[in-house]
Amino acid sequence: MDLAALSHSYGIALTGGIATGKSTIAAVLRRSGQIVIDADQLSRAIVLPGTEGLAAITAHFGPAVLKADGHLDRTAMRRLIFSDDKQRLALEAIIHPRLTAATQAALAAAGLGDQAKIWFYEAALILERGRGGDFREVWVASCPEDVQLQRLMTRDHSSREEAQAIIKAQMPMHQKLRAATRVIDTDCSMAELELRTTATLTALLQSLSHSSP
Numbered sequence: 511m512d513l514a515a516l517s518h519s520y521g522i523a524l525t526g527g528i529a530t531g532k533s534t535i536a537a538v539l540r541r542s543g544q545i546v547i548d549a550d551q552l553s554r555a556i557v558l559p560g561t562e563g564l565a566a567i568t569a570h571f572g573p574a575v576l577k578a579d580g581h582l583d584r585t586a587m588r589r590l591i592f593s594d595d596k597q598r599l600a601l602e603a604i605i606h607p608r609l610t611a612a613t614q615a616a617l618a619a620a621g622l623g624d625q626a627k628i629w630f631y632e633a634a635l636i637l638e639r640g641r642g643g644d645f646r647e648v649w650v651a652s653c654p655e656d657v658q659l660q661r662l663m664t665r666d667h668s669s670r671e672e673a674q675a676i677i678k679a680q681m682p683m684h685q686k687l688r689a690a691t692r693v694i695d696t697d698c699s700m701a702e703l704e705l706r707t708t709a710t711l712t713a714l715l716q717s718l719s720h721s722s723p
Contacts, residue, residue, distance in 0.1 A: 511626055513614045517644045520628050522714070525636040526651030527680050529661040531696030531703065535651055536632045538707040545620045549633035552612040553605060557582045566604045571597075592679065628718070637689050638681050647691035647714065652683060657697050 511519075524539075524546070526532050536546045556563040559580040568576060571590065577583045591598040613631070622629060631645065642648045653661075655677065662673040687693055692714070694706050 511622075513610060513617070514644070516617060516622060516626060516629070517631070517646075519646060520622075520626050521645045522628060522630045523636045523642065523645040523648045524630050524632045524651070525634060525648065526686065527658060527683055528634060528676060529658050529665060530651040530653050530683075531694075532632055532634070532651045534696065534700070534703060535649075535694055535707050536630065538704050539630055539711065542708065542711060544711070545617075545622070545627075545629040547613055547616050547629065547631050549609065549613070549631060552609055552616065556605070556608045556612055563604065563608050567601070570600055570604065592675075628714070634680075637686055642689050648689060649692045649694060649710070650686050650690035651696050652687060652693050653695065653697040655683070 524532055524536060533548075536548065539546050555561075557567060558564065564582060567582065567587075571587070575583055575587050575590065587601070591601055617629065620629070628646075630649075636642060636645075636648065658677060659670070659673050662668060662676065663670060666673070668676075692710050694703075694710055696703055698706065
């Protein structure tokens with residue numbers, strides 16, 4: 511089964527704004543025995559030094575996007591594409607085919623090539639790129655913007671202005687919530703978030719069992 515079929519029939523997109531708790535939810539799902547593919551992790555792997563992905567990026571953007579050790583300077587890259595749609599599309603044209611191949615390989619390694627079952631795809635820009643319909647369901651991690659802002663500032667050591675600009679550049683949360691199949695509010699303790707995630711997973715699995723012939 512190819513990636514498009516696996517996504518539409520069995521894939522659950524796990525998305526949300528930056529610093530809204532996607533990775534924490536993903537960790538709970540993994541502990542529950544679920545397959546979770548981390549798009550950001552795969553994206554990093556396909557642009558490591560020595561890969562054709564990094565070579566293609568360097569050929570297009572120049573050596574200014576590299577650190578002294580030869581790794582991709584993600585901060586410099588983010589700044590370069592932040593307000594330039596043409597450059598952003600150029601980067602996506604390099605990344606996306608390689609990311610698709612890496613995702614397919616990761617799913618095959620997890621055994622989904624032999625036995626199809628529910629799996630999760632953790633990625634920030636599912637809805638921004640109009641890919642919600644590619645998946646069986648879309649789960650959105652959500653929290654108030656002030657909580658998101660504080661988390662982002664703490665995590666990335668960024669200024670309030672920088673964090674606000676990044677958040678504002680993404681799809682507004684209210685639009686993501688309208689597109690969601692299920693929403694998990696992450697403005698809570700870790701123990702409560704684990705309960706909320708487990709409850710959402712249970713609801714999904716129950717709905718699947720009811721829809722089975």
